[in-house]
Amino acid sequence: MTRVFNFSAGPSQLPTEVLQKCAAELMEYGISGQSVMEMSHRSSSFLEIIETTERRLRSLLQIPESYQVLFLQGGASLQFTMVPMNLLKPGGKAGVIHTGAWTKKAIAECRKIGGCEILASSEAEHFTEILKGVTTPQDLDYVHICENNTIYGTKYKELPECGNVPLVADCSSCILSEPMEISRYGLIFAGAQKNMGIAGLTVVIVREDLIQERPEIPSMLSYAVQAKNKSMFNTPPTFAIYLLGLVLEWVENRYHDLAALKTHNQQKAALLYNQIDQSRLFTNPVRPEDRSIMNVPFVTGDAALDAKFIAAAEAEGLVNLKGHRSVGGMRASIYNAMPLEGVQKLVDLMRRFEEENRIC
Ligand SMILES: Cc1ncc(COP(=O)(O)O)c(C=O)c1O
Structure with a gap:
């Protein structure tokens, strides 16, 4: 078989070594007598997989202890709903720096939940630039950005200054591509199917003080419920989490x-x-x-x-x-x-x- 070079925006090419290891372990993971695909998410084998995966992610991204890592489903798109649902205060509003199709979707979903102000927009420039020097009103509940716009090929090289307002970043197409200063963010989310593995898994990294117990939020959409249950409120996307672990191991081995x-x-x-x-x-x-x-x-x-x-x-x-x-x-x-x-x-x-x- 001749493998192609796949320039897809996602799902996208995986490292050959990851596919090879995955293939070697497909019939039997370790000495478990079964495939990861068949394993109970409560089994000791899978608990070891999810814990090791989180540890590797924390180590590579240098995630401080004061942040929770959640392994969720629903794609990055569900975060356009979960973020306002969990972070907007009653009567509050979000600010969005509009840089293209992904922030357009975030704005539309946020407006179904509560207030949303467009702080700046590069639409007149056909989204070919990142807006700088945007001022953040300090009464906002959070500021949302798309850090790397997958469609237009734009990337923030400097994060916006938000003062005390938490910064929420959609990092779907740039996570793991470079070091990040996690403490600059309130929340980061990313679909796994670009730099982190396969579709079906969304990683959320959220500062603990932003995780509020809000009983009115449906359980599956609540960061508090997901965090309390260590991403196991229901069956998590087990194979996609395992794949992320393999990708992280590959990054460590190859690039350190x-x-x-x-x-x-x-x-x-x-x-x-x-x-x-x-x-x-x-x-x-x-x-x-x-x-x-x-x-x-x-x-x-x-x-x-x-x-x-x-x-x-x-x-x-x-x-x-x-x-x-x-x-x-x-x-x-x-x-x-x-x-x-x-x-x-x-x-x-x-x-x-x-x-x-x-x-x-
Ligand atoms: C920057 C960005 N945000 C959000 C999405 C939507 O992701 P999903 O399909 O996982 O919902 C994508 C998909 O390509 C994306 O590139």
Whole structure:
């Protein structure tokens, strides 16, 4: 079997070593006589898996003791509901810095629960930049950002200054790509299917003082209930948690820490951005200082030529390069598991394609 280089925005490519270990353990995990897929979530084998996974995540992200780690379901999208449900005070409101489709969804869901103010929006710039110097009214219950916008390829390099207002960040497409200063956040959430493994698991990292007992909140949607039950109020997504554990082990073995992984990610991104910037065919519309090192959109400006490029890439085993339907063109998602070799192959093809389709 020849494995492709998968540039999908998520679910996305997994490290080969992770798949190999998973395959080796598929029939029997350790000496348990069963697969993780078959295991009771209350069994000692699974309890060891979930505890080790949490320990590895805490160690890599340097999560302080005063934060809880929750392993939930419902995707990152359910957090657009759970965050306001749990963090909005009666009659209170949230502030959102609007940077594209993901904050649009967060705003819409928040407004079903309570107040929501758009503090700033980059819509007029077609979401090609991150807004800086946004002031935070101190009467807000929290400020919501999408730290890395998967669709437009923008990334906060500096977090907004929120004073005493907790910062909530959707880190679905940047978690584990670089070190984070967790104490700057009130709450972080991320779907696992990009840098953390497979779909079905959402990780929430939340400061303990923000977890309020609120009996009116349905149990499954309550951080307090989930935290009290150590993410086992019901059956958690056991296999996805196990997979996250394997991914974290891979990161530790290969990079040791997230600073080294960031350097590797920057190297991959630089290779691609340099090619785009020197190209006369491909462009990336994002302000250079706001560019993501995980998601890199690029276009030729001609839909037919974009389609031709995507087909040429697929023929070479470089798949899922089609841009998001709202943006068009191409998008290369180069998460942690994408090797430098995959980006190099893409860049080589871009060079050849440009020569063959030169616009005079
Ligand atoms: C930044 C961001 N937030 C939220 C989501 C929604 O995630 P899910 O499909 O897990 O609900 C995505 C999905 O790609 C995303 O990229």
